[in-house]
Amino acid sequence: MAETIFSKIIKREIPADIVYEDDISLVFKDINPQAPVHLLIIPKKEIATINDISKEDRELIGHLYWLAGELARDMGFAEDGYRTVMNCGENAGQTVFHIHLHLLAGKPLGWPPYTDRMKQA
Ligand code: 5GP
Numbered sequence: 001m002a003e004t005i006f007s008k009i010i011k012r013e014i015p016a017d018i019v020y021e022d023d024i025s026l027v028f029k030d031i032n033p034q035a036p037v038h039l040l041i042i043p044k045k046e047i048a049t050i051n052d053i054s055k056e057d058r059e060l061i062g063h064l065y066w067l068a069g070e071l072a073r074d075m076g077f078a079e080d081g082y083r084t085v086m087n088c089g090e091n092a093g094q095t096v097f098h099i100h101l102h103l104l105a106g107k108p109l110g111w112p113p114y115t116d117r118m119k120q121a
Contacts, residue, residue, distance in 0.1 A: 004096050041101040084102065
């Protein structure tokens with residue numbers, strides 16, 4: 001797959017506000033936050049979309065969700081609540097083709113999460 005901006009962040013070729021790293025994942029602040037807390041939890045493995053997740057990636061994907069809960073507890077918003085979102089493809093508005101779990105917190109988030117663009121459709 002084509003290299004994305006997230007691969008460059010993993011390799012420290014471009015800067016990011018990194019809050020957590022281990023052997024298989026990286027967490028950093030979204031550059032355009034949609035909530036007081038907006039983190040991106042990514043695997044270091046390059047996987048373009050949810051459609052490209054293979055059977056052997058199951059533990060890795062579980063790791064991303066486990067990490068979301070750990071971060072929520074550590075950062076103190078686990079009890080208040082938060083949202084995790086992984087967009088897939090054009091209709092979901094995916095813009096970076098390296099899977100990432102958005103972790104949004106710090107205010108009531110509302111539901112459904114329509115964007116203006118979707119409302120017009
Ligand atoms: P998507 O729309 O693909 O689900 O989410 C991509 C996210 O990556 C967006 O929320 C966008 O703000 C974020 N993003 C795009 N480029 C960069 C970057 O260079 N650095 C950081 N930290 N976030 C980025």
